[in-house]
Amino acid sequence: MNEKFTPLECDDDVILLEKDSFMVSRLKELIEEEIRNKLQQHIYEYTSLYPGVSMLEFLSKLSIGQKKINLKEIQHNYVTECQLLKVGGHCWQKGKLKIQICTSSVTPYHNQLYLEFCPEQPVEHDFILDEICKIVQSDK
Incomplete structure (x- = not known):
């Protein structure tokens, strides 16, 4: 199965996750806040009894034998079932x-977030509507 994910670029589209629905813009805000926390x-x-390092510090340092490796970037990828309602x-x-989500240990409060959607069934393209649009555009 070849899954084709496309970026969710319209902030006004709505995502349904189980029983909760969010505009794409709001979902991005909530994810960023949760990751930051x-x-x-x-x-x-x-x-x-004292706290150790933060999760970001913990995840950004690897010890392999005697070698210490500092990671500058950590990527998190999640895939979940959902429904999409486009504007x-x-x-x-x-x-x-x-x-x-791409988290930088250099700039810890600046995460890069990308949301993409892959439909369960590909959207059938209506070629008749395309032809009507071409006719309307040529009449202008």
Whole structure:
């Protein structure tokens, strides 16, 4: 199965996740806020009562044997079932939502967020409407 995800560029489109619906712009805000909050949380060492490093610091450093590697960028990818209602659309379209987040340990409060949608069934293109549009455009 060849899944074709396309970017959700219209902030006024609506995403339905289970029973909750969000405009794309609001969903982006909520995801960014949630990621920021989670990355700021501190990890507690079981041997100490004091908080350790933040999640972002914890995830940005790897120790492989004697080698210490500092990661400048961490990417998170999530895919979940959803429905999409496009502005001007007539019905909900079932499919998958891909959420891609790129977190920088250099600039921790500047995450890059991308939302993409893949329809369960491809949208059938109405070629008759295209022909009508061409006729209308040529009459102008």
